[in-house]
Structure formats: structure tokens, C-alpha cells
Amino acid sequence: MPHIRVTVDGVSYDDQVEARRLLVHYLREQLGKVGTPVGCDTTNCGACTVLMDGRSVKSCSVLACQADGHDITTVEGLSSDGDLHPMQRAFHENHALQCGYCTPGMMIAALDLLRDNPDPSDDEIREGLEGNMCRCTGYVNIVRAVRDAAAVLRAQAAAPGSEPRAGVPPQVTPDQEPARQTASGGAAS
Numbered sequence: 001m002p003h004i005r006v007t008v009d010g011v012s013y014d015d016q017v018e019a020r021r022l023l024v025h026y027l028r029e030q031l032g033k034v035g036t037p038v039g040c041d042t043t044n045c046g047a048c049t050v051l052m053d054g055r056s057v058k059s060c061s062v063l064a065c066q067a068d069g070h071d072i073t074t075v076e077g078l079s080s081d082g083d084l085h086p087m088q089r090a091f092h093e094n095h096a097l098q099c100g101y102c103t104p105g106m107m108i109a110a111l112d113l114l115r116d117n118p119d120p121s122d123d124e125i126r127e128g129l130e131g132n133m134c135r136c137t138g139y140v141n142i143v144r145a146v147r148d149a150a151a152v153l154r155a156q157a158a159a160p161g162s163e164p165r166a167g168v169p170p171q172v173t174p175d176q177e178p179a180r181q182t183a184s185g186g187a188a189s
């Protein structure tokens, strides 16, 4: 089986994976990152979206072995020391979810959008999230949440010495040395 070394939510893993294993199944079943749901398994819904090196990918369309050497951020890596990421807080405060199934992918895709466009219009937010489907909300509050999160992230970025910028959660800033774990989940020395 192929061997991969991958950083997920700031923790480095050395693992063996089946060559055909999808990244989303590796995250959920091998690492227990069940915050990333599987909606369709056919690259349509966006529920499984994660950041790979800061860019959004649908993890049901990426093989785990393709993540070798890369940095993955899931929704579980957005908060820091119990503090919600501004994107998470904005979704909460704007009631931008109902069942919540689409929410992890929506937030991750929105962070990728804000990385390129920190001050998007509502139309640009809708266009940026066109690969992510929601069956419940009608999208209005999702757009509001992304707009609010964008404003908070812009204010943070303007503050002296601020970190992080949009799309780069604090756990994966380059100057942080991640802990290392083995395939069994134990910390490596």
C-alpha cells in the first residue's frame, strides 16, 4: 500500500493507505475527521470540501495518496483553542444553516473565495459557492454570513501584526511546527 505523509488540521500523519482510497474516506475513517461529510460521492454537492494547501478541493474527488506532502484543513481545524473561526461565528450568528450537512463545505469554500476576493459582492459570493449545494436554507443567510465573515477578516488583516489571513487558519500558518502522529494516532517522537 502507498505510504503518505500529510498534515491535517496542523497535525502531521504518516500513514499507509489503499491506492484507491478517497481523501474524504481517509479523513473520516482513518483519522476520525467526521466533521467532513460525504453528501454525494460524485463531486456534485461540495459537502466534502476541504482546503489543500489553502485551496478548496472536493475531497471525494481526490485520492488520499494525492494528498501526500500536502497541508489539509478541514472544518475541524478552523477553530483555535475553543474560539470559533470568524467564518464559523458568522454562520452561527446569521443562522446560515438548518440541517448543517452542507455547512462544513460551505465555510471551507467561502474561505477559499475570500482568499482571492476579500470583499466580494453578494453575486460574487453566490458565484464562489456555486459548487456547494444546500437543500435547506435558500442560501440567503449563507451569503450574509460570508459577507459578515469577510468584514471581520478584513478588519483582522488590517490590524497591526495580525494573523491569520482569510483561508489560512491559525493551525496551519507556516511558522508553526505541527505535532507528528503515526498511523495508529499516537504522537511520534
Ligand code: FES
Residues within 6 Å of the ligand: 037, 038, 039, 040, 041, 042, 043, 044, 045, 046, 047, 048, 049, 058, 059, 060, 061
Ligand atoms: S461528497 Fe464530495 S462533492 Fe458531494
Ligand code: FES
Residues within 6 Å of the ligand: 096, 097, 098, 099, 100, 101, 102, 103, 133, 134, 135, 136, 137
Ligand atoms: S443546511 Fe441543510 S443542506 Fe444546507
